[in-house]
Amino acid sequence: MPARVPGRAGRWSPGGILTYPSDxxxxxxxxxxxxxxxxxxxxxxxxxxxxxxxxxEVARINTRREQGV
Incomplete structure (x- = not known):
């Protein structure tokens, strides 16, 4: 059974795993x-x-290279 969030009557703890978009x-x-x-x-x-x-960092290096710095 999910734990209740202290101070939030009637609400459940969100918990779970957040995922990062695979693309x-x-x-x-x-x-x-x-x-x-x-x-x-x-x-x-x-x-x-x-x-x-x-x-x-790689993007910064590429930008500097493109600008001839």
Whole structure:
């Protein structure tokens, strides 16, 4: 039986697992695999915030390269 949330009479705890959209995960992993040549296992072992940080860094490098900096 789900636990009640303290102070919220009649409401149940939301609980459950939140999922990350699989299409977005594929885009991120594909982008990093293309640019970093890391294995799928290595990329999937990254925690979400860490993977996003790598995506941002690779994008920043690509932008600077395109601008000739």
């Amino acid at each position: 977005r995960l594929y885009r991120e992993v594909g982008y990093l695999a293309y640019h970093l040549h890391w294995s799928l296992d290595d990329l999937l072992d990254l925690e979400h915030p860490e993977r996003l940080r790598f995506v941002d």
